[in-house]
Amino acid sequence: MDTVKTSQRERKMKLEDFLIIDCDVHVHDNPGALIPYCDMPWRKALENIQDIPERCIDIPGFSPGESNGGYQARFPSGFTNARKVFTPEQMRADLSSIHVTIGILFPNNLLKIAMLTQHDYAAALARAYNAWIVDQWASVERGLLACIIACPQDPLDAASQIRRYAQEPAVVGIFLPCAGLDPLWGHHSYDPIYAAAQEADLPVILHSVTVTHPVFPFNNHGFDNELARHALSHTFSMIANVTSMVTTGVPVRFPELRIATSEAGVSWVPFLQQRLDKEYIGKRREVPILEQRPSHYMRKLWNATQPIEEPENLADLATLIHLCGEDSIIFASDWPHDDFDHPMKIHQLPLSNEILRKIFGENALRLFKIDRQGRRQNLSCRNQQ
Numbered sequence: 001m002d003t004v005k006t007s008q009r010e011r012k013m014k015l016e017d018f019l020i021i022d023c024d025v026h027v028h029d030n031p032g033a034l035i036p037y038c039d040m041p042w043r044k045a046l047e048n049i050q051d052i053p054e055r056c057i058d059i060p061g062f063s064p065g066e067s068n069g070g071y072q073a074r075f076p077s078g079f080t081n082a083r084k085v086f087t088p089e090q091m092r093a094d095l096s097s098i099h100v101t102i103g104i105l106f107p108n109n110l111l112k113i114a115m116l117t118q119h120d121y122a123a124a125l126a127r128a129y130n131a132w133i134v135d136q137w138a139s140v141e142r143g144l145l146a147c148i149i150a151c152p153q154d155p156l157d158a159a160s161q162i163r164r165y166a167q168e169p170a171v172v173g174i175f176l177p178c179a180g181l182d183p184l185w186g187h188h189s190y191d192p193i194y195a196a197a198q199e200a201d202l203p204v205i206l207h208s209v210t211v212t213h214p215v216f217p218f219n220n221h222g223f224d225n226e227l228a229r230h231a232l233s234h235t236f237s238m239i240a241n242v243t244s245m246v247t248t249g250v251p252v253r254f255p256e257l258r259i260a261t262s263e264a265g266v267s268w269v270p271f272l273q274q275r276l277d278k279e280y281i282g283k284r285r286e287v288p289i290l291e292q293r294p295s296h297y298m299r300k301l302w303n304a305t306q307p308i309e310e311p312e313n314l315a316d317l318a319t320l321i322h323l324c325g326e327d328s329i330i331f332a333s334d335w336p337h338d339d340f341d342h343p344m345k346i347h348q349l350p351l352s353n354e355i356l357r358k359i360f361g362e363n364a365l366r367l368f369k370i371d372r373q374g375r376r377q378n379l380s381c382r383n384q385q
Contacts, residue, residue: 012356015347016099019361019372022343023304024207024262024332025095025103027137028084029110029129030054031062037135038128042121054109056337057209062125063109064116064180064211083336084108092142094335098342101361102143102374103335105133106175106262110149111209115180119153126151130161138170140374147173147205150193152181159196166200169376172368173260174202178237179209184216186244194254201378203258203302203367208237216240230339234307238264239272242298246276249289251297260302260367262332267309270323273298299325302367304332305359306341318349326355330364 032050035043049061058065085091095103107113110129116122126149138146148165150158165171174197176185183189185206197204210233213220220236223229238261245251245259276294284290290297303324311317321329334340346359361372369377 010353012347013353015343018099018343018347018357020100020331020343021102021104021361021364021368022095022100022333022335023104023205023260023330023364023367024306025091025100025105025335026085026108026111026337027091027105027133028086029107029132031059033136034125034128034132037131039124042124042128045121057109057111059109063112065112083338085336088137088139088142088144091137091144095143098333098335100333100335100343101372102145102364102370104172104364104368105137105144105146106205106207107133107149111177111207112179112211113149114152114177114182115211116153123151123154123157126158127161130165134165134168134171138168140170143374145170145172145368145370145374147171147175150174150176150197150204152177152185152190155190155192159192162193162196162200162202166196166202167379169379170374172202172370172376174204176204176206176241178206178241179211180213180215181237181241182215184244185241186246186248186250188248191253194250194257198254198257201256201369203260205260205262206238206241207262208234208264210234212237212240234264235268239268242272242301243276246294246297247287247290249287251300252289252291258302258367259300260304260330262304263306263334264303265307265309266303266305266324266329267320269298269303269325270320299328302328302330302363304330305346306332306334307339308341308345310345314349318351321349321351321355321359326358327363329359330367331360 031046035046035050038046052060055065057063085094091103107129110125113122113125130148133146137144148161148171162174210230212233220229220233242261273295280293309317331346371377
């Protein structure tokens, strides 16, 4: 492969010399932090649970937990005693230690917001989180940029939130939760979210988590161990949601909408392109909205690296990245979760400096439409001061 041969001939840049934009880092969004920003009566609900002992992404009444492994043995692990980041100063220091210049912030506990059955409560939590992340965390100066939550239970309220924060300099994207989501993100009920995101010129980022049931695949809870569940849940979630979005024509109906996926690795991308194209050949009448093969629309998506596949032969991963599209892969670490990927995992691949520059930062600059200092290019200079 040319990219591999080229990378072997040139002198590779040092890791610290790359612009590294980490497209997936997690703040610690516990109930106590959101209380001042939450509407009544839901604020009382948060006050009621703020002192409950928590596990990683597991707080009763806030971040539904134990649904995957509550009846199984728990061994000591990074998941059990997960590291948390409580302040912007701590996050900035942590990211600088792994050579990250700009971090894109996502929630931690509210990754599971789609699983909450009280729609008004879920929408209130999304509003509280968005106000909190903008007020306490997001800062162009610190290189900490935020994705606000689009609450799937209330698309109209989510669209209103997108419009409310569209001009915030440090808000660069919209987080689409995928844990336990029903219906999937291709459903027309979510069109107000996509219309608002396209209008605001902000990308939407699908982020998965180990929980996928009680929806697709509904029997995921039947795995005997966390190894099986964690290996497949994230990828299954992305495959299901991207298939839903492509086959219902989201990229056609919203042609300027930028879409990205996070925390599912990249090996599923060429597989799904080939499978959908194969089905399209014989069943294109079922998707008359599509003007091109499904792979045409998938190639317009950005896909984050974490958790990056780790083949024994690193050249295989370099080939896989080539198949996915070198202009659409973005770096993500998943800091501070126990399975986070250090940038060196990408740096050690037999790829040219040109491709590494794209993956580490340049592709993300295009996705979020920011400059190398993290300033949004689609905002007026006055708004960013």
